[in-house]
Amino acid sequence: MDKYQLAPHESLDLHEAINLKTLCVAKSKLMQGLVLDQDLRELMEKDVQQSMLDLAELQQIYKHAPFEAPVPQSRPTPIIDDKEGNVH
Known part of the structure; x- marks a missing residue:
């Protein structure tokens, strides 16, 4: 049983906050492809x-919510995955 809820x-x-932070991560990853x-x-x-x-820490705290709402484990995949910065 949880010590707190x-x-x-x-x-x-x-x-x-988790939703906002997730959107910010996605935007940062996408914008990296445009930055020279x-x-x-x-x-x-x-x-x-x-x-x-930060998201991992927030998700640990979210486990103490008084209701069941699963947090998706999928994360946006980077569009840049080589050292030269090639966009895929």
């Missing part, structure tokens, strides 16, 4: 990696 309004707020500056692209990739860690 989120209140319904906390669960809703957390759900919204390598430094900016690397900064965006660091943001994506940190956001993924």
Whole structure:
């Protein structure tokens, strides 16, 4: 049994934060394909990696929600997967 459980309004707020963070990750991954500056692209990739860690932490907290709503495990796939920055 959980030591604590989120209140319904906390669960809703957390759900919204997870949705927003997921959309931000998807947008950052997509925008990397349009960025020509390598430094900016690397900064965006660091943001994506940190956001993924943040999402994992938020999902652990979300397990304490008082209702059952599965969080999808699929993540957007990067459109750039080589060092030259070729877009697929």
